Amino acid sequence: MAATQRDRLLTFMGLVVALLISLPSAHGQAQGPQGAAAPNPDGRTPLIFGERYCAQCHAHPENYKAESVICRMNEATIWGTKDKHKNAFAVLSDPRGVQMGKILGIDVTTHRSCLGCHSVTDRSPVAAQAVGVAKPALRAQQFDAKGDGVSCVACHGAFREWVFEHTTFEDPKWRNLSRKEKEERYGMADLWDPVTRTKRCLSCHVGNYEEGNVLTHAMYAAGHPPLPGFEVSSFSEAMPYHWEYLGEKRQGRRPEVRKTLESMLDLDKLEHTELVAVSGLVPLRETLKLFAAQAEKDELGDIPGTRWPDFARFDCYACHHEVNRPNWRQTRGFPGVPGRPPAPSWPIALVGLGIEAANPQEAKPRLEQFDRRIKEFHAALSARPFGNKDQAIASARSLAGWIDEVLADLGKTPVDRAVAIRLLDRVCQTARSEIPDYDTARQLFWAFRTIYHEIEPKAGPDVPIAKVLQRTDEELGFSLPSAGTQEPIEATLAKRLKSVTDFDPAIFRARFAELAGLLPRH
Template identity: 35%
Template structure:
């Protein structure tokens, strides 16, 4: 009875239907260097955990080659339940079938927008390289392939897991090796990547860079949201803050500091991976807040790199590359806002020539704090930024042939700083000082909506960590004193991106539907239009005053 119930759940959540011989042939024909196995392979362990030794399924796993597997609480082993039931990444492909997407397709002149590779680059984890030779459209027979229609599943983040399928390129995938505790768990990120093609995202910088490929853009991977797409109805991409986005997914993993003491101690002793400060690790460090700062540096770097890639005529992309200037790279609401006399936009600090298009600003909001906590010199940041500012001032959008050379010193510096910062512990005792520093940055200028929201998200993450049981009572009391003020500031923004319009969406490979939340522009756009930077600054100034008063 139990097995029957489990199979029913899998049919409902994963839409497991029979795949015809012709569909399998289509998959093999377009196979990437390493095979994309799909979420249905991960069900064996990551749906309801590993079987007990006496369970018949344990024998089945042995037959399949998964020997010596144990559940020592290193991972949750119910990751796919969370992903399938709560994570919007599972809805990524089917969202291309909704009314807004279909309307976008008509405006863009694409009859079947759910086959357009420009969209699929982010709306499924299935590799573009496996979608056939047509430069624009995925083969129609792949539309019903679960590996595509299940959206962004495990391999969408961790990379295709199967062995290579071509004789001339025999390489091992990570699917079988990752199931063995020894040596997999203790390998370095570098070894996992180079030997098995695994994309490890344990470190904050690697995780941020991977998420940003879609949540910001990555030209090399064909993940580019264009001004044309926005004009056709694509919802504006919000600023990206790593810890806040992970919490809202919600997380389907157990953070390292939350793992049982025994397995954590064993890892710290044996691991070759020092990507997150293994030598200085303490459970009560402010791990999430540190990831906020690391991701801020990566966001700034990747934003510059994306602009340079699109500007460079020599840079090729796996999908149609938009013409330069690509307006989506610049600050949307610098143009798209109501005209007002004595607007806060006229009173804010402006670096550069008035009226020139500005690069999107939110990736810069937390950079100064991150630079400070990494122990770097803020003057070096200004020095490396000046050539970019000059580039944008010389002519609108900058001279495209100079972009790469101009950004290169700064992006390299930011990347190195991010790696250094994630290895540097952020002590709990420094939390209140950092909260004060966030408030100081917030009241230092008139920030645009997206930049201000980055500061609020950072304050939320820090408040959450400082309010936990790992803080002493006096620290929790100090944080509680500003709770009402921070809540008042939060009301200015849409912070929970899971809120939206209820809709019905078909499950992949099934006739059944379920309720989902779609982006509701009637909820997300008015706060942007109504936002006043002066109000935001004044509210943070009030909060700052309470932090400095003991």
């Protein structure tokens, strides 16, 4: 037996043994740190595996021939050395985390409101009924909360069934299952679906009431860094990402592996551009759903500071900003009544792109529908200080449902170069027609840069558009810090807050006027 084959066999045997050791007996109910793991109605078993379990394969590319697998098998190495998600639990014990716990009167290392985003908890329907309660699923022996933080199964699905089947990845029985079957029957999240992927990220980067992930104003006041605007492709680049995008999977695979990929995925679509379009719709939907859920419940169990109105659901910089005159905020005007804080504007910035990509033929009437609906929501927020709650809830729920209808069309129209150029033109129109705040401007900048780099991957730094983008970034400070540098949040936050304070919309609009004149036309 060749050495490579022997190594792979030994790795697989090790996986099976480790799995059997860590799993509950079939004759009794599994016992975890918090008691029995609750069975799901769909038959899937919540089980949290640690990164070390996945690394037995995904940190050893030498044991696999690249042409026989659909990934590089170095994913765990990249995650473990460069991704800040692995530090998510450890930072709870840093001085900032300890101080926050004292102020809030909770143990941040065990409280569900913290663990939901800083570790891996049971996100099954049963656990969702216990919002505010630290009730993690049964944990496999390989899981180390402090070392793993937000590890593999936080995104890919914390269920026993798919992890076990996944170890037999070359078995046609598993490989030939559809993405939908793997997700619904086995619990493996379909992260190739851009909507699923974005929602998974936003469950923490915006919040999700059903999962107990609600960042409140009390938490901000206690010292939690403010959440920035979110565009999934730009954030993924900065992680840095540990997977291969579809364009990277085109080369060097065996015919049967490529055939499997083609049966599941559209390898020719502009994946980054599609993610930008999704980032125009899903962040707003999740923001509206969180707003409505928190307003409906008025108070969320033992999560600190959730009594309505929670200032965290409004635009932070409506109150927290420099005081000087003249001021670009006065020039821009107000979306509602002056003195009454509005909802944040960044989730709206890219909505037009999502509508255009979903169905170009329906773009004009849908933009008109959106304009009417978002004005209704803003009017409800302006009806009285912090809004007419009942009207705002109804408007938020209605608009979120409308976004679902638009999202249902995504994928029906190919996201190709022609669509991408129209999206670039729409970004430029939006940037020039409005006076944006910093987070909104950054969303537009990220969207343009991401789409442009995908349709012009060989454009060097001396190309005129690339020069304007670089100059804009230097002047306004839009780029995210690379997680690969592991720079402390205190340092990166200080830079971001300075960029927010120094932001000049006139510079931003001038640069996008330049970009509009340089746009490719075909």
